[in-house]
Amino acid sequence: MVNSKSDLQKFSIIMLLLITVAITIGCMVKLNTDFQSIETSTLNNDDLKDISSTGNINIVVIRKNELLSVSLNGKNITLDSGGSFSRPLISPNKKYVSYIKDKNLYITTDKHEHIKVAHNPIDLSFALQLSFAWKDENTLLYSPTSGGLYSFDVVNKISKPYLANKYNYQNITLDVTGGIYAEQYLYYKKNNSYFINDYGVLFFNPVSKEEKIVIKSIPNKMDTGGDLGMYPIISGISNDYKYLYVWKHPHSGSIAADGVPLAVYDILNNKLIEYENPNIISLAYKDNISPNPKNSRFLALVSGEGRFMGNNKHLIILNILTGKFQSIPPKEYAFMTPNYSGDGKTILYASSKEASYAPGNIAQWLLSGNHHIFSIDTTTKQIIQLTSNSNYFDFSPIYVNNKDMIFFRSDKTENVSLWKSVNGQETMLTDGIIFYNDMDFPVQNYYGHFNTTLFTDIKY
Numbered sequence: 001m002v003n004s005k006s007d008l009q010k011f012s013i014i015m016l017l018l019i020t021v022a023i024t025i026g027c028m029v030k031l032n033t034d035f036q037s038i039e040t041s042t043l044n045n046d047d048l049k050d051i052s053s054t055g056n057i058n059i060v061v062i063r064k065n066e067l068l069s070v071s072l073n074g075k076n077i078t079l080d081s082g083g084s085f086s087r088p089l090i091s092p093n094k095k096y097v098s099y100i101k102d103k104n105l106y107i108t109t110d111k112h113e114h115i116k117v118a119h120n121p122i123d124l125s126f127a128l129q130l131s132f133a134w135k136d137e138n139t140l141l142y143s144p145t146s147g148g149l150y151s152f153d154v155v156n157k158i159s160k161p162y163l164a165n166k167y168n169y170q171n172i173t174l175d176v177t178g179g180i181y182a183e184q185y186l187y188y189k190k191n192n193s194y195f196i197n198d199y200g201v202l203f204f205n206p207v208s209k210e211e212k213i214v215i216k217s218i219p220n221k222m223d224t225g226g227d228l229g230m231y232p233i234i235s236g237i238s239n240d241y242k243y244l245y246v247w248k249h250p251h252s253g254s255i256a257a258d259g260v261p262l263a264v265y266d267i268l269n270n271k272l273i274e275y276e277n278p279n280i281i282s283l284a285y286k287d288n289i290s291p292n293p294k295n296s297r298f299l300a301l302v303s304g305e306g307r308f309m310g311n312n313k314h315l316i317i318l319n320i321l322t323g324k325f326q327s328i329p330p331k332e333y334a335f336m337t338p339n340y341s342g343d344g345k346t347i348l349y350a351s352s353k354e355a356s357y358a359p360g361n362i363a364q365w366l367l368s369g370n371h372h373i374f375s376i377d378t379t380t381k382q383i384i385q386l387t388s389n390s391n392y393f394d395f396s397p398i399y400v401n402n403k404d405m406i407f408f409r410s411d412k413t414e415n416v417s418l419w420k421s422v423n424g425q426e427t428m429l430t431d432g433i434i435f436y437n438d439m440d441f442p443v444q445n446y447y448g449h450f451n452t453t454l455f456t457d458i459k460y
Contacts, residue, residue: 056094059406061418062086062455063432064439067099067108070430072400072420079108086437088457093137096154097457105130105142107154117152117159120144131182133172141180143169145187149180149204162206169202171234175267176241180204183234184213198231201246201265215265215272220251228252232263235286238296242267243320245291245299247284248274259305260284264320275323279303279316286453287337287396292378294344297321302335309448310334310355310365315347317378328376329383336449337396347376348386348397348405362448366393366410373397373407373421386421396452400460408433408452414444 059070060079067080067088079097088099095110098117105118117140120130132142140152141162149163149172162180163169169182184199201215217231228250235245244265249256259281264273282288282303292298299320304312315328315335328335328347338349352371355361365371369390376383387394387407397407404422406429411417417431435444435455444450 057090057097058094058400058459059418059429060088060090060097060099060457061430061433062088063430064434067097067101068430069097070418072406072429074429076430080106080114084437084439085455087132087454089132089134090457090459091134091137091140091154094459095137098132098134098140100130103130105132107140107152109154115154115157118142118144118150120146131168131170131172133174135174135178141172143172143182147186149182163204163211167199173234173237173244175237178206180206181214181234181237181244183232201232201234201244214270215246215263228255233284235284235289236291238291239293240296242296243291245289247282249284256284257307258283259307262289262301262318264299273320273323277323277325279314280318280323280325281305283307283309283449285449285451290338290340290347292340292344293342300338300340300347300349301325302338306357307447308355308357308362309336310352310362311357312354315349315351317347328381337452339396339398341399341402343402345378346399346402347378348399349374349376350395350397350407366445366448367412369393371395373405386424387426389426395450398458398460406458408450410444410450414442416444416450 057069061068061070062085065082066078067085069077069079080101083101086100088097090097096107098105098107103120104116107115107117109115118130130142130144132140135141135151138154140154141149142152143149145168147166147168148161149169150159150161152159166186168185168187170185171183173181181201181203184202186197187194198217200213200217202211203214204211215232218229220229221227230248230250232246233249235247237244244267246263246265248261248263261281266273280303282301288302290300297319299318301316301318302313303316304314306312311334313334313336315338316325318325332354333351334354335349335351338347340347350371351374355365369392371393372385373387373394374383374385391411393410395408397405399405404420406418406420409417409419415431416433418429418433420427420429435450436442
């Protein structure tokens with residue numbers, strides 16, 4: 001948590017500079033990636049049994065210098081250790097985990113192996129770096145900043161190019177047919193400095209080899225008296241693979257930090273749905289949206305401008321086709337991390353009374369003990385408070401079925417833990433979870449937002 005006004009100001013300045021440099025101009029050393037060298041080593045854990053014998057990998061979190069598989073029955077397993085970790089991603093068959101360790105892309109398998117897949121000497125920011133996504137149970141897609149889109153076969157340990165070109169692809173997302181959507185970028189050198197061009201969202205058909213930009217970026221025209229333009233950032237895809245959710249990000253990291261408009265790409269009709277209502281704006285976090293898994297027309301969205309999560313953050317249920325929405329009461333509360341139940345009948349979320357925006361108020365809001373987990377019945381609109389401990393800040397609830405849930409909890413010493421709740425009975429699964437990869441600057445949240453999507457993965 002933020003301990004003082006000066007710490008917050010320092011952190012804010014650093015974050016905004018990193019974002020702005022990554023989006024506009026970045027002075028960096030030459031990027032070199034070795035695609036041919038596939039290194040394999042054995043898990044360094046004498047007590048570790050086969051991951052397959054302990055069941056599926058459903059939860060992966062990061063602790064300091066440790067990648068941890070967490071079980072609901074308390075049988076936690078250290079998958080890897082001794083490095084700086086981020087972006088764990090569980091495979092569809094829940095046998096493997098891909099992740100970044102010290103700028104290297106690794107896969108940990110159920111055969112006690114660490115496989116080094118690729119390497120980047122520099123990550124430009126949280127948004128622009130070596131990216132990856134599981135194509136199927138045994139195939140990982142990845143794209144280094146130096147260019148290209150590659151597939152890695154975990155069984156045969158073979159890496160092959162899908163797109164052997166100079167472009168980098170971010171937020172790789174697959175549709176039901178295996179078609180690939182991703183943001184396309186290019187890093188190039190001019191006058192001894194490196195620059196970034198953005199092109200929009202690319203669609204690639206691996207069968208027909210068709211490539212096309214389906215959502216175009218709009219250039220920055222500030223130099224000629226125009227606006228900051230826009231480039232789309234993919235935030236997710238609906239369960240039925242009909243709709244792609246995108247943030248309309250301007251060419252300014254500082255402005256985007258205070259909220260960006262949402263748009264939806266209609267995949268079947270090749271149409272970008274945009275909204276005129278100024279309330280359909282949000283901070284560009286993946287956990288600020290949750291699609292209804294049973295009716296993809298509806299999307300739970302945390303709307304509202306301002307980078308502070310404790311102020312002007314309202315939960316709405318948006319009809320993505322009409323742009324109309326229902327607001328979840330009460331209006332004087334701030335909402336975060338909505339999550340639909342598997343049957344689409346309930347939304348879990350975290351909430352507390354709004355706090356006025358000021359640097360010192362952020363710390364007070366996080367330490368207030370008034371931020372709890374709630375559920376709302378989407379039909380009756382009945383709201384039930386599910387946690388109430390006044391010593392903690394609870395957030396990011398997820399149903400493991402349509403009854404029980406797991407959630408994150410931060411205490412007043414900056415320790416974040418993971419809990420399960422069964423019939424209201426709470427049990428801690430693990431603690432010491434971190435949401436940063438800079439050990440010299442261990443700040444757990446950015447203006448009250450804990451970046452669970454970069455440092456945890458949960459699949460049930």
